[in-house]
Amino acid sequence: MGLKLTSNIEDYLETIIMLHKKNRVVRVRDISRKIGLSMPSVCAAIEVLSKKGLVNHEKYGYIELTREGENLGEKIYDSHKILIKFLKEILNTDPQTAEKDACKIEHGFSANTIKRLIAFVKFVETCPHPEGADWLKSFNYFYKYGKRPKGYKVRKIKEKS
Amino acid sequence: MGLKLTSNIEDYLETIIMLHKKNRVVRVRDISRKIGLSMPSVCAAIEVLSKKGLVNHEKYGYIELTREGENLGEKIYDSHKILIKFLKEILNTDPQTAEKDACKIEHGFSANTIKRLIAFVKFVETCPHPEGADWLKSFNYFYKYGKRPKGYKVRKIKEKS
DNA sequence: AAAGAAAGTTAGTCTAATCTAATATTACTA
DNA sequence: TAGTAATATTAGATTAGACTAACTTTCTTT
Numbered sequence: 001m002g003l004k005l006t007s008n009i010e011d012y013l014e015t016i017i018m019l020h021k022k023n024r025v026v027r028v029r030d031i032s033r034k035i036g037l038s039m040p041s042v043c044a045a046i047e048v049l050s051k052k053g054l055v056n057h058e059k060y061g062y063i064e065l066t067r068e069g070e071n072l073g074e075k076i077y078d079s080h081k082i083l084i085k086f087l088k089e090i091l092n093t094d095p096q097t098a099e100k101d102a103c104k105i106e107h108g109f110s111a112n113t114i115k116r117l118i119a120f121v122k123f124v125e126t127c128p129h130p131e132g133a134d135w136l137k138s139f140n141y142f143y144k145y146g147k148r149p150k151g152y153k154v155r156k157i158k159e160k161s
Numbered sequence: 162m163g164l165k166l167t168s169n170i171e172d173y174l175e176t177i178i179m180l181h182k183k184n185r186v187v188r189v190r191d192i193s194r195k196i197g198l199s200m201p202s203v204c205a206a207i208e209v210l211s212k213k214g215l216v217n218h219e220k221y222g223y224i225e226l227t228r229e230g231e232n233l234g235e236k237i238y239d240s241h242k243i244l245i246k247f248l249k250e251i252l253n254t255d256p257q258t259a260e261k262d263a264c265k266i267e268h269g270f271s272a273n274t275i276k277r278l279i280a281f282v283k284f285v286e287t288c289p290h291p292e293g294a295d296w297l298k299s300f301n302y303f304y305k306y307g308k309r310p311k312g313y314k315v316r317k318i319k320e321k322s
Numbered sequence: 323a324a325a326g327a328a329a330g331t332t333a334g335t336c337t338a339a340t341c342t343a344a345t346a347t348t349a350c351t352a
Numbered sequence: 353t354a355g356t357a358a359t360a361t362t363a364g365a366t367t368a369g370a371c372t373a374a375c376t377t378t379c380t381t382t
Contacts, residue, residue: 044339060347105270108266113248123304201372220331
């Protein structure tokens with residue numbers, strides 16, 4: 001029993017992490033509701049996660065993440081969060097679409113790409129003027145009207161380094 | 162028989178488009194090799210695509226896209242291309258990873274998000290100085306060293322508008 | 323044109339992920 | 353505390369997508 005997970009199983013793990021964060025106690029029903037699948041499906045998934053050593057689960061009991069499960073889950077959840085951030089704050093997609101898209105693609109990125117995306121979002125966020133907020137505003141204008149807003153140009157100022 | 166496609170089936174369609182572009186004639190074997198799956202698997206998929214009216218296929222013959230199949234395939238392929246562009250040119254991931262990641266996530270984005278991404282890439286590409294190429298160079302530095310390169314600052318110059 | 327190679331198809335099996343229906347356990351409440 | 357409601361599990365069926373092995377058709381090569 002290797003530790004190769006299907007993206008499906010990763011979804012369950014991520015859901016458990018999210019529920020854990022707000023409830024501290026996670027049950028089959030909670031996952032079922034959150035993820036929108038039947039309880040038997042959740043049970044089967046928990047069984048798999050348990051065999052992989054990612055959760056502990058006794059019959060009729062709570063579901064608890066192992067150390068390993070938590071680490072992996074956090075990683076997946078991080079991907080999710082950075083994607084949401086990129087979609088919402090940079091591309092400016094509406095929240096629902098962002099959430100939906102992020103869920104679908106979060107398992108597809110390799111670790112390295114995620115690292116780059118994290119850096120990229122940070123880079124954009126911390127851009128000195130005229131990038132940063134204005135830069136994003138400018139993109140929004142560009143998206144809407146197909147051209148850059150008029151009214152300012154920028155030029156590079158060399159500093160003695 | 163609706164026109165709801167699994168992303169799996171979309172992969173086949175996309176592969177057909179790509180092969181069509183370079184070979185003009187597409188056979189089961191070509192798809193099998195390109196996509197790395199057995200010929201029976203390809204046959205089964207072609208059967209599905211055929212029932213959906215996206216390809217025409219007579220036994221032992223070539224595979225041809227219908228008008229509808231071509232339209233849809235192009236759309237999927239467009240997503241692929243814009244993702245590759247974003248990954249390679251903006252995030253600067255290595256080509257293999259870019260290709261791999263793009264394949265995995267290309268079915269996950271909603272049409273609207275793709276539109277935004279297309280605009281975004283264009284926006285970055287056409288950024289006037291100090292964005293554009295320099296801006297991307299700057300990001301690369303940022304990715305590598307965790308901070309912006311020293312040596313220039315920018316300031317906004319208002320033009321009479 | 324006949325033989326062998328390549329390509330395509332069919333048949334049957336497997337796994338992952340889902341479901342519903344039925345059963346079992348636990349929790350709540352009157 | 354007894355009965356009901358909520359939750360959890362088991363059993364069994366279904367679907368999609370993959371495979372191998374065996375068979376059929378088409379192509380190629382001598």
